[in-house]
Amino acid sequence: MKIFSSKSLLAAGLVLCGAFSGVPALADKTLRYEVEITNVTKGQFFTPQLVATHNNSVSVFELGQPASIEVELLAEGGDTAPLTDLLLSQGSAVSNVVTIPGLIGPGETHQVVIEASRHHRYLSVAAMLIPTNDTFLAVNGVRLPFRGTSVTHSPGYDAGTELNDQNCANIPGPRCGGDGYSPGPNDGDEGFVYIGNGFHDLGTEDEQGNEILTPEIYDWNNSVAVIKVTRIH
Numbered sequence: 001m002k003i004f005s006s007k008s009l010l011a012a013g014l015v016l017c018g019a020f021s022g023v024p025a026l027a028d029k030t031l032r033y034e035v036e037i038t039n040v041t042k043g044q045f046f047t048p049q050l051v052a053t054h055n056n057s058v059s060v061f062e063l064g065q066p067a068s069i070e071v072e073l074l075a076e077g078g079d080t081a082p083l084t085d086l087l088l089s090q091g092s093a094v095s096n097v098v099t100i101p102g103l104i105g106p107g108e109t110h111q112v113v114i115e116a117s118r119h120h121r122y123l124s125v126a127a128m129l130i131p132t133n134d135t136f137l138a139v140n141g142v143r144l145p146f147r148g149t150s151v152t153h154s155p156g157y158d159a160g161t162e163l164n165d166q167n168c169a170n171i172p173g174p175r176c177g178g179d180g181y182s183p184g185p186n187d188g189d190e191g192f193v194y195i196g197n198g199f200h201d202l203g204t205e206d207e208q209g210n211e212i213l214t215p216e217i218y219d220w221n222n223s224v225a226v227i228k229v230t231r232i233h
Helices: 006-027 069-076 079-088
Strands: 028-038 051-052 094-100 108-117 123-131 136-145 147-156 223-231
Touching: 028 051, 028 123, 051 079, 051 108, 069 079, 069 123, 069 136, 079 094, 094 108, 123 223, 136 223
Parallel strands: none
Antiparallel strands: 028 108, 028 223, 051 094, 051 123, 123 136, 136 147, 147 223
């Protein structure tokens, strides 16, 4: 039988107290991740890309439900500022929100380093596809890897906020230069977020002579983006 002295018990107690007192510091440790976004479409570009880390209470959108105005603004015009403000308004639920500037062309990759913590182990990414009416790529609250690397494939999501007429008059960006955000509801929009079904053959111009984009170049199948996340600290 082992007999513990009061001194040894006191020492053990101090060790335990030290261990427990260290838990909050461990939990609040800053983690760093490199996020790589690769465009795997043939003819679409990605507008500036929003990247955020947060806890599991945050969701950018829900399939089958109406898009928020912030998601609508991003999906129709590529504007990340309103969604950034919305995420930051969530207080302690969100750790970090950044926007990677510039367009990502087909086959190109952009990287950014973003901070997280043991309380914020989820990642969201969003950017508009151009030229489209209201299609966007997204990672909607996927778990960050504890170590190493994880890879997620993003489909093209349709915000359901604008008619998919493929008409350059209604599509922003360098290819078309048309209107971006169009306040809704709009005739012909679906009213909910769904997996985008690509481009279709709708002719080559409308009655006013505006160009209608064709699927030969701008259509996509399956994933539109690959998001690679690597813990670096």
